Amino acid sequence: xxxxxMASSAMLxxxxxxxxxxxxxxxxxxxxxxxxxxDVRYMLGKAKGNPFLKSQxxxxxxxxxxxxxxxxxxIAMAPPDPILGVSEAFKADTNDMKLNLGVGAYRTEELQPYxxxxxxxxxxxxxxxxxxxxxxxxxxxxxxxxVTAELxxxxxxxxxxxxxxxxxxxxxxxxxxxxxxxxxxxxxxTAKVLISSPTWGNHKNIFNDARVPWSEYRYYDPKTVGLDFxxxxxxxxxxxxxxFILLHGCAHNPTGIDPTPEQWxxxxxxxxxxxxIPFFDVAYQxxxxxxxxxxxxxxxxxxxxxxxxxxxxxxxxxxxxxAERIGAINVVCSSSDxxxxxxxxxxxxxxxxxxxPPVHGARIVANVVGDPALFNEWKExxxxxxxxxxxxxxxxxxxxxxxxxxxxxxxxxxxxxxMFSFTGLNKAQSENMSNKWHVYMTKDGRISLxxxxxxxxDYLADGIIxxxxxxx
Amino acid sequence: xRRFLGRRWMSASAVGWWDNVGLAPKDPLLSVTEAFIADANPNNINLGVGAFRDDEGxxxxxxxxxxxxxxxxxAEYLESISRQGTLKLVExxxxxxxxxxSDVVKEGSFAGVQAISGTGACRLFAEFQRRFQPESxxxxxxxxxxxxxxxxxxxxxxxxxxxxxxxxxxxxxFSALMDDVKNAPNHSFFLLHPCAHNPTGIDPTEEQWxxxxxxxxxxxxFPFFDMAYQxxxxxxxxxxxQAxxxxxxxxxxxxxxxxxxKTMGLYGQRVGCLSVLCVDKNQATxxxxxxxxxxxxxxxxxxAHGALLVSTILGDPGLKSLWVKEAKVMSDRIMKMRxxxxxxxxxxxxxxxxxxxxxxxxxxCYSGLNPxxxxxxxxxxxxxxxxxxxxxxxxVTTGNVDYLANxxxxxxxxx
Numbered sequence: 100x101x102x103x104x105m106a107s108s109a110m111l112x113x114x115x116x117x118x119x120x121x122x123x124x125x126x127x128x129x130x131x132x133x134x135x136x137x138d139v140r141y142m143l144g145k146a147k148g149n150p151f152l153k154s155q156x157x158x159x160x161x162x163x164x165x166x167x168x169x170x171x172x173x174i175a176m177a178p179p180d181p182i183l184g185v186s187e188a189f190k191a192d193t194n195d196m197k198l199n200l201g202v203g204a205y206r207t208e209e210l211q212p213y214x215x216x217x218x219x220x221x222x223x224x225x226x227x228x229x230x231x232x233x234x235x236x237x238x239x240x241x242x243x244x245x246v247t248a249e250l251x252x253x254x255x256x257x258x259x260x261x262x263x264x265x266x267x268x269x270x271x272x273x274x275x276x277x278x279x280x281x282x283x284x285x286x287x288x289t290a291k292v293l294i295s296s297p298t299w300g301n302h303k304n305i306f307n308d309a310r311v312p313w314s315e316y317r318y319y320d321p322k323t324v325g326l327d328f329x330x331x332x333x334x335x336x337x338x339x340x341x342x343f344i345l346l347h348g349c350a351h352n353p354t355g356i357d358p359t360p361e362q363w364x365x366x367x368x369x370x371x372x373x374x375x376i377p378f379f380d381v382a383y384q385x386x387x388x389x390x391x392x393x394x395x396x397x398x399x400x401x402x403x404x405x406x407x408x409x410x411x412x413x414x415x416x417x418x419x420x421x422a423e424r425i426g427a428i429n430v431v432c433s434s435s436d437x438x439x440x441x442x443x444x445x446x447x448x449x450x451x452x453x454x455x456p457p458v459h460g461a462r463i464v465a466n467v468v469g470d471p472a473l474f475n476e477w478k479e480x481x482x483x484x485x486x487x488x489x490x491x492x493x494x495x496x497x498x499x500x501x502x503x504x505x506x507x508x509x510x511x512x513x514x515x516x517x518m519f520s521f522t523g524l525n526k527a528q529s530e531n532m533s534n535k536w537h538v539y540m541t542k543d544g545r546i547s548l549x550x551x552x553x554x555x556x557d558y559l560a561d562g563i564i565x566x567x568x569x570x571x
Numbered sequence: 572x573r574r575f576l577g578r579r580w581m582s583a584s585a586v587g588w589w590d591n592v593g594l595a596p597k598d599p600l601l602s603v604t605e606a607f608i609a610d611a612n613p614n615n616i617n618l619g620v621g622a623f624r625d626d627e628g629x630x631x632x633x634x635x636x637x638x639x640x641x642x643x644x645x646a647e648y649l650e651s652i653s654r655q656g657t658l659k660l661v662e663x664x665x666x667x668x669x670x671x672x673s674d675v676v677k678e679g680s681f682a683g684v685q686a687i688s689g690t691g692a693c694r695l696f697a698e699f700q701r702r703f704q705p706e707s708x709x710x711x712x713x714x715x716x717x718x719x720x721x722x723x724x725x726x727x728x729x730x731x732x733x734x735x736x737x738x739x740x741x742x743x744x745f746s747a748l749m750d751d752v753k754n755a756p757n758h759s760f761f762l763l764h765p766c767a768h769n770p771t772g773i774d775p776t777e778e779q780w781x782x783x784x785x786x787x788x789x790x791x792x793f794p795f796f797d798m799a800y801q802x803x804x805x806x807x808x809x810x811x812x813q814a815x816x817x818x819x820x821x822x823x824x825x826x827x828x829x830x831x832x833k834t835m836g837l838y839g840q841r842v843g844c845l846s847v848l849c850v851d852k853n854q855a856t857x858x859x860x861x862x863x864x865x866x867x868x869x870x871x872x873x874x875a876h877g878a879l880l881v882s883t884i885l886g887d888p889g890l891k892s893l894w895v896k897e898a899k900v901m902s903d904r905i906m907k908m909r910x911x912x913x914x915x916x917x918x919x920x921x922x923x924x925x926x927x928x929x930x931x932x933x934x935x936c937y938s939g940l941n942p943x944x945x946x947x948x949x950x951x952x953x954x955x956x957x958x959x960x961x962x963x964x965x966x967v968t969t970g971n972v973d974y975l976a977n978x979x980x981x982x983x984x985x986x
Contacts, residue, residue: 170758170793170824171703171849177860180867226644229637231630233622234838237598270687270870277869281725286592304868308698376588407588422653422875432589443595450598451721452694452869453687458839459876 181300182541189539197537198555200546203352203518204421205484208552213484215419217476221466232458237446239268239427240461246468247412247427251381251395258402262435265442267428267449268456271421272382272413273301275428279378279409280309281448282430282441283343292343292378293335295319297543299352302345302380314338319354324511324523326356332369340374348381348410349394350517353545357387357516363397367404377401377408385417387517389485391478407431414464416518417481425460488518491551498560505568518549528566536562599717599957607955614974615953618966621769621934622838623901626968631901633836635894639883643876653875657685659882664829664844667808667885668798668815675819675848682858683846684866685873689799689830690718692845696795696826697726698865699847699858700760709795710751710761712736714959716769719762719797733761736771741927741939743773752786760793765814767800767933770961774804774932780814784821794818799830804932806902808895824848831881833934834898840877905934908967912936915976923983936962944982952978 179187185201207213238244244266248259258264269275283290292311294302295318306313316338317330335344346366351357358366370377379398385391401408413426428445432438449456467473492512499509512520524532524544532538538559540546551559597605603619625631661683669675686692700707709723712735723730733751737744752761763783768774775783787794796815804811818825824847831842845862849855866873884890906929913928928936940948940960948954954975956962967975 171847171854171858174703174854174857174861176857177864180864222644226640229632232632232636232837232839233630234620234832237601270874272871273867274870286589301867301871304864308865308868422872424870424872424874430589437589437592440592440594441589444592446598447595448725451690451718451725453841454690454718455839455841457687457841457874457877459874 185539185541188533192537192539194537196558198539198550198559200538200540200548200550200559203416203547203549205416205419205518205549206552208487208554210550210552213419215477215480217467217473217480218419218463220476221463221473224466225462230462235268235455235458235461237449237455238266238442239456240458240465242465242469243268243425243461244427246465248429250391250468251384251398251410251412251429252402252431253392253395253399256399256402258431263432263438265430265432265438265445267442267445268461269411269426269428269449270453270456271415271424271426272380272411273305273426274424274453274456275411275413275426276302276305276380277309278445278448278452279411279428279430280306280311281452282445284309284311285448286444287341287343290341290343291339292345293338293375294345295331295347295351297353298345298347299380316344318351319356319521321523324521325514326358326362328358328362328365332365335366335369335375336373338373338375341376342373343376343378343409344370345378345380346397348379348384348398350383350387350519352382352517353519353541353543354521355515355517355519356521358397360396360400363400367401367406370401371404371406377406379408379410381410382413383416383517384412385478385481386485386488389482389489391481402431405433407433414460418464418467418477420460420463423460423463424457425464488548491548491553491556492520494553494556495548495551495560498556499563502557502560503564518547520546520548522546522563524563524566525571528570531566531570532562535565538562603955603957606949610953610955612953614971616955616966616971616975618954618956618962621833621963621965623833623836623934623965624968626904626970628966628968628970631836633894633897635884635890635897636836636880638890638893639880642883643879653872653879656875656879656882657873659886660685660842660878661844661846663882663885665846667801668812668827668829668844668846669819670809670812670816673816673819679852680850680855681846681848682855682862683844684859684862685878686828686843686845686866687870687873688832688841688843689797689828690722690843691841691873692828692830692843693719693722693797694726694869695845695862695865696828696847697723697728698869699862701726701728702861702865704760707758707760707793710755710759712748712762712764712768714770715762715764716797731755731759735768736773736937738939741773741924741937742930743775743779745775745779749782749786752783752790752792755790755792757791758793759790760795761787762795762797763814765796765798765801766804766811767935769799769933770935770959771937772931772933772935773937775814777813777817780817784818784823787818787823788821793826794823795826795828797828799828800833800933801829802834802898803902803905803934806899806906808898819848824850831877835881835884835894836901837877837880840880841874842877842881905964908964908969908972909936911969911972912964912967912976915973916980919976919980921980921983934963934965936964938962938979940979940983947982948978952981954978 182202189197189199205213248264248266252259269278292306292313293316294313296315297319316334317327320327349357384394387394398410408431410429415421430441432441467477496509496512522544526542529540529542529544532540600619604617607615607617623631665676665681665683675681686695708729708731710731710733711719713732714736734744734747766774801811802808826847829844832838847858849858884894909929913925916925938960942958945956945958945960
C-alpha cells in the first residue's frame, strides 16, 4: 500500500470510532500528527512540460507531510512585468535627475498625472444624480456601447445604421482583446493571429492564455527606424488564408510608427486577397493626431471596403480612465443577424470571466461622449494632450540635432506618432540610460514621451547621444 | 452563401466569417429579469436575480456607500491612489473572511488579489488551479450557482459533483455529502458555500461543518470557499464566516472568493477578492505574482472605483459600523419577508409544509415549485423566477407578499 493510503486509512480507523465521541482526542492528535502526503514524483511528472512548475528532487515523501503543506509548493515567482518593472526601478532610484519614460501614462509638463477636467465634471454630475449601482447587463451599459461604436466608426457609418456591429463593453483594451481571443479560439480553432514585430508585450500573453496560436509579421526596420513595409506585406501574404491580422489602429505601440494612408490601402488589399480577418487594437484614438476622426481613419478604411473585422477599444489613455478599465470589443459583421449571434456568444464568454463589466467608467464615457458640450470639451483637452506630446517631440528632435555633430538623421522622432518613440537604442544602450543617466525606459529602446517635459529634453538628448555612440 | 475570394470589395450581403456562430441560449437567471421587464402588468414581481430591493421594491444604495463616494470624488484617477485602494481592499477583505486577529492575517501568509467580484475571483482561481494542478478536478455541490459550472468549464478544469440538497426533506443531504467527500480521490478540490448557499439557502450546522472539515483533513482535500453573502445568512458578519474559521482552526490552507456585490450593494462596481492561504510569506508572494500574471492577460488591473469605496468604508471605523448596521437592516428585511410568506401560506390553509421558507437562510428560497407551477406563476400571475424554483426573497415586499402567497397557493393546491 502506498504511504498516503496508509496514512488515510489510519485516520479513517480513528474516524470510524465516532467523531463526536472522540472529537477532542482526534483534534488533538490531528494537530500533532502530520497526516496526508503528496507524492513528489507525481508532481515532477506533471512538472515536465509545464513551464509554470519548478521541479523538486527531494524524493518521495510519505506520511510525514503536515496538512499545512500547500499544494502549490512548486510555484515559482512570476517574472516581473517588463513594462511595470521600469516604474518600480524608477521609484527605487533616489537621483534628482531621474526620469520615468516607462509606462504609457500621460503626464503634464510638470510630470504630474492628469485627471481630465471633463472627467471631473462628469463625476460631479454623477455624484449629484446619486445613481444606482445595479448590475449592468453582461454586454455592458447600452448607452456606452452606442457611443463607443459611433465614436469609432462615425455615427453615420453604414455598419452602424445597418446594425451590423456587435459591441460588448469590455475591461479596457486588455479585457476586450481577451474576450475576442476567446471567441477566436472557440469559433476558429485552427486559425492563428499575426502580430507585429514588435508589439505591446501583453498581446502575446493574452493570446497564449486564450490558447490562440500566433506568429509575427515584420514591422519595425531598425535600419531606417521606420516601417519595414515590404516585409510586412510579404509576411501577411505568406500567412495561411483566413488568419487574423492584429493591427494597431493608430500610434503603434511600442514604435510610434504608423503606415501612411496609401500603405493602409495596400495592407487592406493583401488582407482581402488572402481572406484574412483584420483585428484592430485601438488604444490611442485621439491621442495620435489630436483628432478622434483622423485617428479612426484606418479602421474606417477597412470597414468601407465591406470587410468584416474586429476592433478592441480602450479609454485608458484618451480619457485618462486607466484605473476604471473601460473599453469595448466591436465585431463588424456582414449582416445584423450575424451581429446578434456574435454578440450573444461574446456574452457567453464574458459571463464566466467576470459576469458583467464595471459600471463607473462606462457611465463616464457615455456622459462625456453623449453630451455635445462635454464632448467638445473633451476634444479640446485631447488636442492639448496630443499637442504637448508633439511639442516635446519637436524639442527632443531639436536638441538631438543640435548636440549630435555626426549628422545622424533624428527626424524619425518627428515622423513617429503617439505616446511612444522607438529610439533605436539597443538593450545595452537602454540599460546605460538607466544606470548612468537615471532615465528609465524599456529595454527595447522605447521611450514614453508622455513622461517627458520640455524642460528635460536637453538632458534626455545628452543621455541618448552618449548611449548611442559610446555603448554597444 | 460562399466565401468571396479575390481582390474585390465585399458587399454587405456577402458571406460572413461568422456563419458558424449560433445564437447562444440566454443566461437562465438574467432571462428571468428580461421576461419581467417585458411584462407590463402592474402586479408583476421579479423573483429572479439576487440583488437586494427595499420594501418598495427599489434598488438600494447604502448610506455608507454614498458617504464614501463623496469622499473619494475627483481624486481617484491618480495611480498611486488606486493602487493603495487595491491593497487596502485586500487587507480589509481577508480580515472579514479570516478574522482580524487570525494568524493568517497577522503573519500575512496569504496571497490576496482584488478580483472582478465573486465571478472574477472564482475564475482567477480556476485558471490558477488549471495551471498549477493540471490533473485536478473541481467538485461542485448539487445544486450550485449555475455560473460555477461555466467558470470551471471555460477554465478547462474538469468537473464532478457532490450531493448537497435533499429533495425529500428540502434540507441538507448530509450523509450523502459525506459519502461523496469520502469517495472522491484524495487531494480533490471542492467548492463550498460557507453561508447562505445559493440557490438552496441551506447551510450545514456548526457541528456538520466540523465533521466536514475533519473529513477534508483525512482526505487531504482542498477547500475552496465562495463567499458572496457574508452577513445575509444570520445577519452577523462574524457568524456567517464561521465555516471558514472552523477550517482555519483545523489547519486547512484554503482558497476563498469574496464578493461585495450583495454585502455592500456594490453590484455593478465589481468588487471582490481572491485569497489563497500559503505556508509562509515567501510562497504567498510567489502565488500572488502568478495570480497577477493571470489577471494581467485577462483584464490588466482590476477597476479602482469600487475598491476605493470598499476600502474607504472598511478603513474608517464610523463608516464601517454604519455599514454593519445597514447590512443587518438588509438581512432583517429578508428574514421578515420569509416569515411573512410562510405565515401567509399557512393561514391560507396550504396543505404543504412551508417550513423550509424560514429554515433556509440568505437571499434565496428554494421553493420546491416545479416547472409547471413556475410557468403558471409567470403566465397567470406575472411572477417570475428561474426554472429551479429559486425565489429571490429580496424581490418580496410587504406590498406584494400577500399576492405572492395567494398565487403560490393557487398553483400548488391543485397538486
